[in-house]
Amino acid sequence: MAFETIIVDIEDHVALIKLNRPDALNALSQQLIGELQEALESADANDKVRCIVITGSEKAFAAGADIKEMSAMSFADVNLSNLFAEFGDRIQDIRKPVIAAVSGYALGGGCELAMACDFIIASETAKFGQPEINLGVIAGIGGSQRLTRAVGKSKSMDMNLTGRFMNAEEAERSGLVSRVVPAKKLMEETMSAAQKIAEKSLIAARTAKEAVNRSFESSLREGLLFERRAFHSLFATEDQKEGMAAFMEKREAQFRDR
Numbered sequence: 001m002a003f004e005t006i007i008v009d010i011e012d013h014v015a016l017i018k019l020n021r022p023d024a025l026n027a028l029s030q031q032l033i034g035e036l037q038e039a040l041e042s043a044d045a046n047d048k049v050r051c052i053v054i055t056g057s058e059k060a061f062a063a064g065a066d067i068k069e070m071s072a073m074s075f076a077d078v079n080l081s082n083l084f085a086e087f088g089d090r091i092q093d094i095r096k097p098v099i100a101a102v103s104g105y106a107l108g109g110g111c112e113l114a115m116a117c118d119f120i121i122a123s124e125t126a127k128f129g130q131p132e133i134n135l136g137v138i139a140g141i142g143g144s145q146r147l148t149r150a151v152g153k154s155k156s157m158d159m160n161l162t163g164r165f166m167n168a169e170e171a172e173r174s175g176l177v178s179r180v181v182p183a184k185k186l187m188e189e190t191m192s193a194a195q196k197i198a199e200k201s202l203i204a205a206r207t208a209k210e211a212v213n214r215s216f217e218s219s220l221r222e223g224l225l226f227e228r229r230a231f232h233s234l235f236a237t238e239d240q241k242e243g244m245a246a247f248m249e250k251r252e253a254q255f256r257d258r
């Protein structure tokens, strides 16, 4: 597939998707959104891929939706195309684990894209923010919802209302990112995490992802019931037999996704 705004590289069962609009700090243009969706869906359907990583450049993961493209849009344009909301929904529907590796700016739609991934590994230079308020609008791909679930009401209100940025240290302290690493180590650490995930049973990894995501959609009792049923169902897999046998035989498990 020939993409112009992203670069896709598949190696050792990990699909690395790099946002590539350096002149616009990886702003999410309609073309980039379309290409990213296509790449994600293709990686999700590709048997060779077991984990997906999305990253940007050193200066910017993504500085938000493309303001130049959006500036002339009317209510009807935004409402009828439903581009941003649909984008958020489609990322959420990816079944394989997706990691965001964030360096530099992750603002507006960029922050929302990172939050739609399963977890975020940040470089010390990362800056997160929902500055849409400065443009006379609000977040449109989940920034008022996912950020609130990640960092709580007070910080989310602060960021959505003042438009201030959160640095990597604050983001880790607040639970927005899973780890912060030195800038030079960002890709090494992220690819190593992706590799670890790629070695697991894909059935178990997908089920773990579904179960964690379920906690955002349900009461505790419903979520626990979902987890229990999912846990029971994994005992029907060959990978469960292999994983437990490998532990007892003191060897590495060889999962076959069966």
Ligand code: CAA
Pocket: 023, 024, 025, 027, 028, 063, 064, 065, 066, 067, 068, 069, 084, 105, 107, 108, 109, 110, 112, 131, 132, 135, 138, 139, 140, 141, 143
């Ligand atoms: N859309 C379009 N172009 C963008 C952009 C964006 N979101 N962010 C940066 N750019 C462009 C700049 O216009 C500039 O291009 P030119 O050289 O052609 O002028 C280039 O990228 C470099 O940017 P700066 O010169 O501004 O770089 P800087 O280092 O001085 O500042 C920054 C960096 C603080 C990130 C600043 O660019 C900025 O504030 N960007 C906008 C951030 C923002 O408001 N994001 C929210 C967008 S709305 C949204 O995302 C809605 C939604 O939820 C769906």
